[in-house]
Amino acid sequence: MTEIFSDSEPVVVGFLQSQLETAGIPCFVRNQHTDASYQSVLFWPTLCITDEGDLDAALSIVSAFALARKAGTQIQGKDWECAQCGERVPASLGECWNCTTPGANNEP
Numbered sequence: 001m002t003e004i005f006s007d008s009e010p011v012v013v014g015f016l017q018s019q020l021e022t023a024g025i026p027c028f029v030r031n032q033h034t035d036a037s038y039q040s041v042l043f044w045p046t047l048c049i050t051d052e053g054d055l056d057a058a059l060s061i062v063s064a065f066a067l068a069r070k071a072g073t074q075i076q077g078k079d080w081e082c083a084q085c086g087e088r089v090p091a092s093l094g095e096c097w098n099c100t101t102p103g104a105n106n107e108p
Contacts, residue, residue, distance in 0.1 A: 003030070003048050006041065006045065047062075089103060
């Protein structure tokens with residue numbers, strides 16, 4: 001197991017997890033269900049890969065995301081509510097992070 005990314009926002013870590021999984025990189029999130037009231041970075045959701053051989057590819061995906069985030073690249077569209085479970089889902093996600101129901105057309 002190798003830790004490659006940590007953030008106070010679980011949605012951000014979950015988004016990167018889905019990007020790695022789409023690329024075929026086995027991974028998981030440590031501290032995924034930790035209470036958000038803990039302010040210490042020790043309890044932040046942390047993305048981990050299971051195979052050290054995937055490190056370069058995983059870091060490439062994380063780096064591209066970090067650069068876009070730092071540059072202020074905005075995701076087009078509006079956050080949406082899942083028709084299945086009612087969760088609020090960021091515009092950047094095409095399916096519900098909670099129940100994996102595909103999203104509606106999220107054009108602005």
